[in-house]
Amino acid sequence: MRVIDTETFLKECKLKSSQDVDFELDRTVLSIIENVRKKGDAALHSYTEQFDGVLLTEIVVSENEFIEANEAVSESFRTAIRRAKERITAFHFEQKERSWFIGEKDGVLLGQQVTPIERVGIYVPGGKAAYPSTVLMNALPAKIAGVEQIVIATPPQPDGKVNPYVLVAAKEAGVDRVYKMGGAQAIAALAYGTESIERVMKITGPGNAYVARAKKWVFGDVAIDMIAGPSEICIVADETAKVEYVAADLLSQAEHDERATAICITTNKKFAHKLSNEVQKQLLNLERASIAASSIEAQGRIIVTNSIEESLQLLNDIAPEHLQLMVNKPMELLPKICNAGAIFLGNYSPEALGDYMAGPNHTLPTSGTAAFSSPLGVYDFVKRSSIIHFTNEAFNIVAEDVVQLAAAEGLAGHANSISIRKGG
């Protein structure tokens, strides 16, 4: 793993590239969306046959399939899912927002009413990897927000079934229905509805390029969570960090994806070189060694800075998805961190803990978007309405100023709706 200084690192960071513009992909995605909107279930079934290689007679996962799934997984998995659910629920409960009101003596009442989004759809990728943790991290905040109907869309396997881990997690999280559908066609069906699928108001969850583009196109007609990029970790370490732990954490990120990024920032050059050797050593024993090796080679860096201030500046500029502070007194650095999705403190808070079990959400802003966005949370599944009530007396106090401002904007009808009430 390469050891470099801040200057070299910054030079290597070319202008962050804009999102890929691929009109060909967009045309394909748009034609799938339009087809599903026009032909509904028929189009959906035909795409499922074409892309997933299975002709479904029934798109909704049956109660029987849930029972089968439950029997197919181990007792220890079921226990782990249940415990994860408890911890995730407890944390997200703290995010619940209340409606509030404030009054003014002359008779003004202002407030904010918080209500759940009515129906939400979660996309869960299929294929070889199954992510039951994704189900919990998306469904539980929605549940706590009070969403009435939570559905999952996930592509069927070639045998027409859905991964049992996903189904067990869905049941545990209180998901109302699981649809066997994937790709852009699933996003279209969720966004606009078909004969058999009720449209939702928000779509969350990760997916492949088709899913991501489809989410971008339906955005506005429905809400979406975010367009997630490859995963990243940034570890700030000093000599109190155990080099074996840091190496294992960097590799746990690197095994995700060749495009994943694992970075360590330290002021200690000796530590940096020890870490580099340890990463090479651990890499040899990794199951997904070739993926991890590609990621480490392409994006993995150990950056040696001249001071902790330089480290903090750099990490705030990077705005990493995951940040581990493996330093002697991590709490002292916390107030200096502006941009990070999740911050893990100390030697015993590795990222993998947060991926599954700690409680906070693992759906986090990637690619520097932590500078302007937040982890998925209960706040993503509610909306607010402003409340405004003026008595006649209170109205008359502000009326003239409103007329002034409406006039400055050339909106006489607005001014009139005030004047007509004056002294009324």
Added chain:
Amino acid sequence: MRVIDTETFLKECKLKSSQDVDFELDRTVLSIIENVRKKGDAALHSYTEQFDGVLLTEIVVSENEFIEANEAVSESFRTAIRRAKERITAFHFEQKERSWFIGEKDGVLLGQQVTPIERVGIYVPGGKAAYPSTVLMNALPAKIAGVEQIVIATPPQPDGKVNPYVLVAAKEAGVDRVYKMGGAQAIAALAYGTESIERVMKITGPGNAYVARAKKWVFGDVAIDMIAGPSEICIVADETAKVEYVAADLLSQAEHDERATAICITTNKKFAHKLSNEVQKQLLNLERASIAASSIEAQGRIIVTNSIEESLQLLNDIAPEHLQLMVNKPMELLPKICNAGAIFLGNYSPEALGDYMAGPNHTLPTSGTAAFSSPLGVYDFVKRSSIIHFTNEAFNIVAEDVVQLAAAEGLAGHANSISIRKGG
């Protein structure tokens, strides 16, 4: 103004059309964005000459120009702006979120750190209409959130200046800098920066089709607020509502735009017909009569329902931007409202009050998006970071469950980052 029943109204509401797909517009917008990214200030100046017809020597509004603007507006306007600022500030202050922590006995500390977005750009449209209220409604929540740098982009007039109302509002709201630039080129400069403009992390504010498309394209590289559609009002009225007020409020919405929507829902057929006549009568005296008449003709409707339950169902389905409850006991209906941007209660809370002076934000979700989104607020200018700290003891309690879940997802590196610490 047409009086119809619910069934007829629903029949007329065809499938809500998706966003316009216009690859030609997209190509133009993308080429502008790419040019500004590559050539910076030079491209920006050249587009300003081309689209705004003015060759600028200086893009930043000078202190002198602010002084001139202040002298150009009336004392009563300055007073009204100041009072609006006070009310808007007081309301939005209530939206401030705190960072929080929770502890568990075995040594787990979890939390959420709330921090402001560092730099924000507000787009303020130019042209004949100037909207100082837009400046306050965007800048003040950002200010309260603690945003360090707030800048405005607004197209210059042909004389190279900026509308004085906008500048006075910008000064009052504490905006740090106003740039004379508009269109897609302004969005690109804000999103990616140029030699003279520092990039921002979030762009808010309304704009024309180019601005809207540019915002959609840069979304992901920066945050954006929303893509706003034409404005709407929905008034639920009973016989206690003054028909003159209801008519004036419908027309204040209709004067905005031919595509604006003004709807009244009532169970009282007699009231409906009186209202229809009153709208025609007031329309004659309106300054912007032709715009308002087109809007009323195309989208304006008075819907007569059979019950208040039917009215509520209908309005929740519409999810209006502005909702006025002009009924005898509006507070009793409030808990039954799920979807609305802002809710105005009673006879003396017309929408125009909320547009300028009441306190809550006037940037509201349009086109039914109130079913899944919120008014612009302080929460739009902060982001959250999750905080996770486990002691060695606390770690060992959950470690085995994490290993189980990582194994189910086929991520051995994740499991290893846990196992390596066990008993450590």
